Amino acid sequence: MAATKLGALALVVLFLCLSGQYQLTASADTCSTQLANLVSCAASVVPGSSVGPPSKACCSALSSVSHQCACNTLEIINSLPTKCGQTAVKCS
Numbered sequence: 001m002a003a004t005k006l007g008a009l010a011l012v013v014l015f016l017c018l019s020g021q022y023q024l025t026a027s028a029d030t031c032s033t034q035l036a037n038l039v040s041c042a043a044s045v046v047p048g049s050s051v052g053p054p055s056k057a058c059c060s061a062l063s064s065v066s067h068q069c070a071c072n073t074l075e076i077i078n079s080l081p082t083k084c085g086q087t088a089v090k091c092s
Contacts, residue, residue, distance in 0.1 A: 031069035037061035 041058035043051040054062070081088045 031066070031072065034061075034065045034069050035073060037064065 038058070038061050040061050041054055043049055044054040044058055078088065
């Protein structure tokens with residue numbers, strides 16, 4: 001379970017790091033801000049957390065992430081394993 005918590009935390013950190021690195025278009029700054037605001041969701045995404053449901057701040061931050069920002073971020077995340085010589089993750 002500790003490894004799962006660490007993995008979830010790593011994903012949150014990756015989101016935040018990508019939000020700082022994602023500078024491809026004029027809307028990138030907006031996407032960076034949208035992703036950075038998701039830090040309020042960190043406690044809710046760690047498996048086994050006793051925090052309970054996401055906070056209002058988390059839900060508000062999530063609703064402010066544009067479709068394009070979310071899709072571009074997921075595309076970047078999904079491309080990393082292949083670039084690192086690892087098997088791509090398939091979720092079903």
